[in-house]
Amino acid sequence: xxxxxxxxxxxxxxxxxxxxxxxxxxxxxxxxxxxxxxxxxxxxxxxxxxxxxxxxxxxxxxxxxxxxxxxxxxxxxxxxxxxxxxxxxxxxxxxxxxxxxxxxxxxxxxxxxxxxxxxxxxxx
Amino acid sequence: xxxxxxxxxxxxxxxxxxxxxxxxxxxxxxxxxxxxxxxxxxxxxxxxxxxxxxxxxxxxxxxxxxxxxxxxxxxxxxxxxxxxxxxxxxxxxxxxxxxxxxxxxxxxxxxxxxxxxxxxxxxxxxxxxxxxxxxxxxxxxxxxxxxxxxxxxxxxxxxxxxxxxxxxxxxxxxxxxxxxxxxxxxxxxxxxxxxxxxxxxxxxxxxxxxxxxxxxxxxxxxxxxxxxxxxxxxxxxxxxxxxxxxxxxxxxxxxxxxxxxxxxxxxxxxxxxxxxxxxxxxxxxxxxxxxxxxxxxxxxxxxxxxxxxxxxxxxxxxxxxxxxxxxxxxxxxxxxxxxxxxxxxxxxxxxxxxxxxxxxxxxxxxxxxxxxxxxxxxxxxxxxxxxxxx
Amino acid sequence: xxxxxxxxxxxxxxxxxxxxxxxxxxxxxxxxxxxxxxxxxxxxxxxxxxxxxxxxxxxxxxxxxxxxxxxxxxxxxxxxxxxxxxxxxxxxxxxxxxxxxxxxxxxxxxxxxxxxxxxxxxxxxxxxxxxxxxxxxxxxxxxxxxxxxxxxxxxxxxxxxxxxxxxxxxxxxxxxxxxxxxxxxxxxxxxxx
Numbered sequence: 001x002x003x004x005x006x007x008x009x010x011x012x013x014x015x016x017x018x019x020x021x022x023x024x025x026x027x028x029x030x031x032x033x034x035x036x037x038x039x040x041x042x043x044x045x046x047x048x049x050x051x052x053x054x055x056x057x058x059x060x061x062x063x064x065x066x067x068x069x070x071x072x073x074x075x076x077x078x079x080x081x082x083x084x085x086x087x088x089x090x091x092x093x094x095x096x097x098x099x100x101x102x103x104x105x106x107x108x109x110x111x112x113x114x115x116x117x118x119x120x121x122x123x124x
Numbered sequence: 125x126x127x128x129x130x131x132x133x134x135x136x137x138x139x140x141x142x143x144x145x146x147x148x149x150x151x152x153x154x155x156x157x158x159x160x161x162x163x164x165x166x167x168x169x170x171x172x173x174x175x176x177x178x179x180x181x182x183x184x185x186x187x188x189x190x191x192x193x194x195x196x197x198x199x200x201x202x203x204x205x206x207x208x209x210x211x212x213x214x215x216x217x218x219x220x221x222x223x224x225x226x227x228x229x230x231x232x233x234x235x236x237x238x239x240x241x242x243x244x245x246x247x248x249x250x251x252x253x254x255x256x257x258x259x260x261x262x263x264x265x266x267x268x269x270x271x272x273x274x275x276x277x278x279x280x281x282x283x284x285x286x287x288x289x290x291x292x293x294x295x296x297x298x299x300x301x302x303x304x305x306x307x308x309x310x311x312x313x314x315x316x317x318x319x320x321x322x323x324x325x326x327x328x329x330x331x332x333x334x335x336x337x338x339x340x341x342x343x344x345x346x347x348x349x350x351x352x353x354x355x356x357x358x359x360x361x362x363x364x365x366x367x368x369x370x371x372x373x374x375x376x377x378x379x380x381x382x383x384x385x386x387x388x389x390x391x392x393x394x395x396x397x398x399x400x401x402x403x404x405x406x407x408x409x410x411x412x413x414x415x416x417x418x419x420x421x422x423x424x425x426x427x428x429x430x431x432x433x434x435x436x437x438x439x440x441x442x443x444x445x446x447x448x449x450x451x452x453x454x455x456x457x458x459x460x461x462x463x464x465x466x467x468x469x470x471x472x473x474x475x476x477x478x479x480x481x482x483x484x485x486x487x488x489x490x491x492x493x494x495x496x497x498x499x500x501x502x503x504x505x506x507x508x509x510x511x512x513x514x
Numbered sequence: 515x516x517x518x519x520x521x522x523x524x525x526x527x528x529x530x531x532x533x534x535x536x537x538x539x540x541x542x543x544x545x546x547x548x549x550x551x552x553x554x555x556x557x558x559x560x561x562x563x564x565x566x567x568x569x570x571x572x573x574x575x576x577x578x579x580x581x582x583x584x585x586x587x588x589x590x591x592x593x594x595x596x597x598x599x600x601x602x603x604x605x606x607x608x609x610x611x612x613x614x615x616x617x618x619x620x621x622x623x624x625x626x627x628x629x630x631x632x633x634x635x636x637x638x639x640x641x642x643x644x645x646x647x648x649x650x651x652x653x654x655x656x657x658x659x660x661x662x663x664x665x666x667x668x669x670x671x672x673x674x675x676x677x678x679x680x681x682x683x684x685x686x687x688x689x690x691x692x693x694x695x696x697x698x699x700x701x702x703x704x705x706x707x
Contacts, residue, residue, distance in 0.1 A: 006253060006254045007252070008156065009156050009159065009251055009252040010238065010241060012156040013156070013159075013163070013238060013252075016157065016160040017160070017164065017238060020233070021230050024382075025383075027210055028209075028211070028214060029214070031211050032213060036211075036213055042218075045216070045218045046217060046218065046219075047280055047281040048374055049283070062289055062584065062588060064696055066289060066587065067584045067588055068692075069296070069297065070296065070577075070580050070581040070584045071581060071693075071696075073577060074573075074577045074578065075685050075688060076300050076458070077299075077300065077573060078577075079685065080303045080304060082681075083304070083307050084307060084310060084667075085565070085664070086670070087310040087311040087465075088314055088316055088664045089314070089663075089664045089665075089666075089667030089668045089671065090311050090469065091314040092314075092664075093667070097668075097671035097672045097675060098671075100675035100678055100679065101678075102466075103679055103682065104678050104679060104682040105462065105465075107679070107683060107685070107686050108686065108689075110686060111685065111686040111688075112458070112689070114689070116455065118693070121455065123446055123447035254564070255663065256565060256568055256663065259568050259663075263568045263572040263576065266572055266575070267548075267571065267576060269576065270545065270548050270580075277541055292580055292583070292584075299576075314664070
């Protein structure tokens with residue numbers, strides 16, 4: 001282990017970054033336990049909602065549009081993932097491969113244009 | 125080594141000097157720890173500075189002095205703010221999911237810091253040089269979406285949940301054009317390594333990617349997406365206080381709130397740093413004559429310009445509407461970014477001069493055409509209908 | 515050391531995977547799944563499969579998890595929490611797990627000897643790459659780093675160009691299908707309201 005892989009840095013840095021927010025949070029907690037008067041009450045610890053008591057369940061059901069955007073995002077994201085190795089190898093690729101990629105991008109873009117034309121990308 | 129080189133490499137030399145006190149087996153690990161601590165120290169102080177700059181700048185824009193009581197010219201305001209945040213009571217709502225509520229700010233700040241590991245802040249000054257630097261930056265950046273959801277869900281508050289869902293929808297929409305804008309640079313340099321990308325732009329400002337037709341458009345796209353990804357004005361809908369109180373931040377107080385605040389600024393500076401690396405020559409000086417100024421000073425100078433630009437935009441532009449926000453990402457930036465990749469490919473294969481007129485004509489047509497399309501989709505006249513979120 | 519790290523991340527992956535199945539709250543399940551993906555990505559990276567490892571985070575922990583969360587937000591969570599375990603699904607799941615284990619045993623039985631970057635005949639690879647149209651790849655090999663992204667790009671777009679078109683077609687069909695299905699759902703909902 002004389003030459004650790006550079007990716008080890010992520011592990012070390014991740015551990016340090018995890019400790020970094022915990023120190024002030026611990027200090028704040030200590031201050032709270034030692035110096036602050038502790039006066040919890042029902043009103044103070046209620047969720048904030050315009051100053052009135054919260055009604056109904058707060059885990060709302062969202063509308064379907066968010067899901068539509070997420071699925072289109074996923075598809076275009078996969079396309080972007082294909083584009084990245086293509087871009088990295090572009091300088092040494094023959095013309096046939098570039099044409100293949102162009103067709104691929106156009107295929108995915110066609111789906112996007114179709115969804116746009118049918119009005120599925122309208123925010124309501 | 126000349127004095128200029130010595131100053132240029134000072135952080136690296138200091139690190140080597142400190143590491144030399146440890147046994148050989150531990151040395152790489154100690155070096156990593158020092159890099160990690162240095163990144164956190166430097167960028168956390170920059171965060172404090174930029175909060176002050178933001179409050180002063182916004183104050184000036186709004187014709188008021190801004191903070192001017194703590195220390196000379198209010199310079200110690202960030203310190204006072206920090207102490208205040210530490211001793212404020214941390215209120216956790218009774219109904220909240222305690223574990224998620226506690227984990228969310230930590231899960232947000234860790235990736236916000238981790239992205240700095242692939243940013244080259246000077247010649248040889250990079251914490252982790254890896255072949256997939258650019259990709260790693262976006263991958264780690266994408267995981268902050270989950271942290272924001274944790275905050276919104278864990279608070280058990282309707283506004284928090286709505287705000288976090290809006291934030292995620294906004295972030296995923298703007299992530300696509302951002303990644304595609306970065307692909308143009310990968311195409312031109314055939315490398316995903318941030319160090320290689322900076323070195324490919326050596327020689328002077330005319331070699332920077334921002335001074336090619338595709339690079340200019342990609343930089344603009346990237347910058348707009350950077351504004352949206354860091355939830356800054358004019359894209360601060362998820363935190364719109366008049367509609368959603370403060371979105372996912374509503375139920376956070378004390379130092380947890382400070383952590384969210386810090387993550388926002390860290391994210392802003394990280395994305396600016398990436399924009400500098402990809403398009404504005406990273407730590408390279410704009411003219412070869414100016415090479416005597418240390419490389420890291422160029423990086424931080426460019427970063428400061430970006431932060432000022434962010435503050436200026438926040439003080440100037442009104443907030444977008446939700447449908448404008450989505451339309452801008454999906455119907456304007458995304459097609460432009462896709463077209464731009466094609467033009468970058470043409471540029472690489474055709475060696476310059478022919479690509480200029482073609483790029484300008486095609487991009488001009490696309491921007492004008494898409495802009496008209498967007499204007500056409502705007503609801504015009506008639507009665508405005510307001511709906512409650514469902 | 516590598517085996518220690520393998521067991522650590524394998525434990526993370528499996529532990530969170532278990533939590534995905536056992537947690538009653540769908541959001542807890544989803545977030546555990548994301549953590550499990552991160553462990554899996556670390557495993558890929560420790561196997562020198564950097565590109566796949568990072569894509570695992572970008573696409574799965576980023577895009578797919580957001581999709582899952584939005585789907586969860588479409589459901590009625592209270593009803594899900596109170597649901598009894600579906601016995602049929604449990605048996606089916608166990609059967610699938612057994613099948614997967616069998617498959618893993620068969621695949622690892624057919625695998626002889628290790629082939630890693632270290633075993634690669636670098637000189638031959640450089641010569642081959644420099645002889646064809648891969649000068650940038652030859653440079654990377656000379657510097658001692660494996661350009662896995664570039665090699666992947668070269669293989670994908672040069673050799674498997676046709677397969678790529680099939681993937682593109684699949685993505686197109688996926689877009690159209692999912693948009694049509696969810697559109698029908700919204701139309702029905704709006705008619706109901």
